[in-house]
Amino acid sequence: MTEIIKANSDEDKILTEITKRSKAYWGYSDKQIDEWSDLLTITSEYIQSNEVYKLVINQSAVAYYSYFEIENNSVRLDNLFVSPENIGKGFGKILMNDFILKIKQSKKSGIILDADPNAKKFYESFGFTKIGQIETSIKDRLLPIMEFQLDKIVDS
Structure with missing residues (x-):
């Protein structure tokens, strides 16, 4: 059985594991993952303070x-990660559709996110457009800043 449910604050370790393993899947070195450890760690406090939803298969979280x-009646998609053994099975698409x-x-007007360069095409497939970029700690690596305007969607 597959379902998307709100994460509990005691699931911080499993969500952190999914985050780090998923990031490493894209070819980042162990050293780089260690350098990003604070950025890739999901804490109990984070789960309590933000909207966090997990995709569960047979009672195990495999993605979230x-x-x-944020301001202007918008939200920031902060994380979207799928465990490496489940990448390519459509779970990212299921999560994005649920999120959108x-x-x-909720009647919000827009979504903004900073995309990993490896995920840019994924977000574009949902209608996100690049509106800028930010430098990262890796030389010559830029994160696309992407936006999706919900107020442009017309219900049919």
Whole structure:
């Protein structure tokens, strides 16, 4: 059975593990993952303070996303990670569709995110557009800043 449910604050370690393993899947070195450890760690406090939803298969979390409200009636998609053994099975798409539906139902007008360069095409496939970029700690690596405007969606 597959379902998407709100994460509990005591699931910080499993979500951190999914995050780090998923990031490493894209070819980042162990050294780089260690350098990013603080950025890739999901704490109990983070789960309590933000909207965090996990995709569960047979009672095990295999993927998750998290977001929080920002100015201008928008939200920031902060994380979307799928465990490496489940990448390519459509779970990222399931999570994005769930996320966009939640945001649309909340009457928010837009979504913003900083995409890993490896995920840019994934987000573009949902209608996100690049509106800028930021430098990272890796030389010559830029994170695309992407936006999705929900107020441009017309219900049919």
